Amino acid sequence: MTLDKNFDPAAIEARWYAHWEQSGQFRPERSEAEPFTIVNPPPNVTGSLHIGHALDNTLQDIVIRHERLKGKDALWVVGMDHAGIATQMVVERQMNEQQQKRTDFTREEFVEKVWEWKEESGGTITGQLRRLGCSMDWSNERFTMDEGMNEAVLKVFVDLYNDGLIYRDKRLVNWDPALKTAISDLEVETVDTKGSFWHFKYPLADGVTLDDGRDYIEVATTRPETMLADMAVAVHPTDERYQSVIGKEILQPITGRRFKIVADEHADPELGSGAVKITPGHDFNDFEVGKRAGFAAGDMLNMLDGEANVCQTSDGLVPDEYIGLHRFKKDGIKGARELVVQQMKEQGFLIPHVSKNKDGEEVEHDAEPRTIATPFGDRGGVVIEPWLTDQWYVDAETLAQPAIEAVKSGAIEIVPKTWEKTYFNWMENIQPWCVSRQLWWGHRIPAWFGPKKDGNRLITDQNNLDGLEIFVAQTEEEAIDLARTYYGPDYSVLSTNDRDIEMPDGMVHVSMDTGSLRSVMIHRDQDVLDTWFSSALWPFGTLGWPEKTKDLERHYPNDLLISGFDILFFWDARMAMQGIKMMGEVPWKRLYLHGLVRAEDGSKMSKSKGNVVDPLGLIDEYGADALRFFMAAMESQGRDIKMDDKRVEGYRNFATKLWNASRFCEANGIGGSTTLAAPEASLPVNRWIISEVVETLASLDKALGDLRFDAAANTIYHFTWDRFCDWYLELIKPVLQGEDAAAADETRAVAGWVLDQIIVMLHPFMPFITEELWHSMAAETGGRNYDLIVAKWPEPKAAIDTDAKAEVDWLIRLISATRTAKVELNIAPGTKMAAHVRDGDSNLQERIARQGSALDRVGRLESFSFDPSPEGATAQIVIDGATYVLPLAGAIDIDAEKARLNKAMEASQKEAKSLSGRLSNPNFIEKAKPEAVEKARADLAEKEAEAERLKAALDRLG
């Protein structure tokens, strides 16, 4: 006996993983084989393995191991994401701990430090993926900022720019004042927060009054501080109350700015007073209203700096006391919001909100309490400020069209299908994608800015887009070439990475006259690209694109992408768009979306709630195989997974069960089968189990093909435990220990083969224990020629043996019924009994003869007689057409047996009655499918016969 009594995962996991990886078996050389490809969602370089990764990667590993076992050239691409914002934050946080900050360093120095951090402490997750057993191709591990990906990113940017699909635009962006960068729509999380709704009087200028005589318009706002940059008041064009004042002017009380009342359908007559203040530079709706009212983006007033502190507007009308104030109260210091409200109130322009207190008295408040959908940055955690800047945008709408078509045509299959609608809905309403980020860590945008040429002169005012010429090229040299062409022979072109003005919207060149030689300086864009811009290229960038590599040719499109639905828009959709655009083909043929792993109580796991389950802890406690099996068994399509430690424990027990079954086999000279095909078998029990393998394999392949991980796991689980361990191993014990050497040899061969099939079929789910058993089970017979990870997936090519199945099925039912009867009659389970068979035909006699030893050893039925039943107390069992009468020795509770038989009889009668009722309905006979009628008739006959036999049995008891 070489296997220990209990399976200890920790003792084997690290050993096998290292062996697989070192021997290069995660990507065996199979250049002739059909390729199969998955790319792993690149985890953040700052990340550590959380339970969601465990699910995501387990599913991928199951698929890739299955395909590898089927002989394919299975490639699982792996790598990490540079995670721009997250990584920069980590490094900055470390600097803060040492009383340093990013701006203490030059950009180059800082980026260098991030690289150092990445080399030293980044990527702990890759070690953790190994612990989970994931068989990725580490030999070609990638990084979204490695040389190849960098080239791919630059090329994509340049190509899209040249196609007009990337452009620079001045418009409102979601600005994160904590991180001081623009972010995309997807990175904004809208959260309902408690806020206030203030009502103000905006005085009409020039003595104008409303029809009702009032000399002001009432406006309401949740953001009073922005009134420092108000440029209009809008009313609905059909709003009768305001018809006479459209086009008239307002005199804003705090700034003294005069602006017009405009008609715009944005104003909702039902809401508040029906008039709304318009601040085009600080509100997305107002921006649109402002444009309709004729303001150019460059003329819209801006009153906030990058940290959301008040700055002077271009018209200089913001009072001095506001300059430098934060937008809101911060660190106990009054913000612009509070000061605006205070001043408006002091000057009598605040309309108080009146409500009744609990005593029914009217009370005045400054503002009406209100729930406000407030945008927060998903990383920085502060309120997003709509801010007017120049940024780079991807024309997502154009790119989305073929990506929509790909799903509609079936070129991409989304599994489960319910996600299609979400995908379409988002793609069809997609907005321009802001891809520039004001960070230091990331792919620097390959664009250089220089002054526009006006005739023979250069425009020196570079503070807006119109004065800038943009040169987009993959390299500085190419950019300079472009610039030379643009400026012509009169200028020499210099370039620089620096710039002399702070972000975000300063893009200033330096030009100089040096005597007779005129030179012009172009400088590179300071910004980097959104991390998701580079990860969108993952399916082809990792395969060598833009080089035309063999890998690219063989492995693009990928076969499958597995991802959580939470990154459907962030990543999957963008991969679809970029893949189709750059490669002309979809990135993957199937897209499988799984849900979230939730805490036991169903809540979302989060660090702040403290309910995060550490997958590594689970691996320590139960083993990686058990955790993986849990993930697979719980993964049903379209539903989240609730964490359940007891269930993980259950699959640990399953591993132990298989381990012990293997020990039994080992002790009986079973194991190390060398044949792929099922051995020849004559014994029904062996023919039966071979048939069971064939059926199990079919449903397992079906489930895996359909990406039904739960069904696949359950199939192999129940075959192993219920069929193989509980019945087959029990039924063969008498054969192995019997005198028929040929039968025992056959049984050892079959049992060894079946165990092999289990080990192979289970390997994608439980790679460690199966690899261990694969080798240890063959230790006695000379070992294996290859490791299980690259073994052959079963192809038994055996037919289903219906005779053997019927016989073993009968055997199992007879033994089970005997056990039940014993328990119900309070007979010790081990008691051996004799059976008298009524209505048994010759076929049954032969079965009983064949199965005599199993009936004796497993069923405790030591003898059978076909003589008339004995006198006295008996227990009676009806199986199929025969009744088995078991004489009971000693004092026996006749009433208990009567009750038992009665219960069984009633059950049969009830079913028979239901069936006959259905059959007596002419509509059923007429309209139901013939097979259904046929089956009902057969079932009825069987149930009636059974009921009769049970009645006869009852009658015999008197």
Next chain:
RNA sequence: GGGCGUAUAGCUCAGUGGUAGAGCACUUCGUUGACAUCGAAGGGGUCGGGAGUUCAACUCUCUCUACGCCCACCA
């Protein structure tokens, strides 16, 4: 305001147009050489409510209710 999902045994979840299943939990019994991380037997559900289609509905359609998620500019 749209869109989606889920409601089946005490718990967590599968499931099929023809009278419901698993794991855990629970009850009873069990030290016969694979396994107590186990074995045997068992209890437990009018499949969220209502209506419709059908010979037949847990399964299809509609509707209601509850919970969850995503998207959306209501100041």
